Amino acid sequence: MFIINCPYCGKRDQVEFSCGGEAHIERPKQPTELSDDQWAEYLFMRKNIKGVQFERWNHTHGCRKWFNMVRDTSNDKIHATYKMGEKPPIK
Template identity: 90%
Template structure:
């Protein structure tokens, strides 16, 4: 059970949060101009890294805000947390 430092509320137990999958996948601005393959790439393809991974999390049972997390999936170390729209930290 992680202890997650919500950028808006501070440290809270993991059970207040919802994981939202890989971060920094931007919705294409002009989907209609994409080929089926390009659209499928956005829609379906996600990494499943063993190691450092950039993720979206939502403080679902708290402030309802979305934010980003850098987590090492091999040992669950949370390396960084930053707000939506902020630049990811250099690896």
């Protein structure tokens, strides 16, 4: 059970949050101009890596804000959380 540092509210228990999958996958601005393969890449393909991963999280039972998290999936260490639209503090 993580303790998550919501960029808006501070440290809270994991039960208040929900995970929304991989971060930094931008919805294409002009979907109609994409091929089936390009659209499928956006729609279905996710990395699910073992190691440092960028994730979307929502403070569902709190401020309801979405934000991003850098988490190592091999040991659950959270390296950083940051607001939507901000650049990741870690590469």
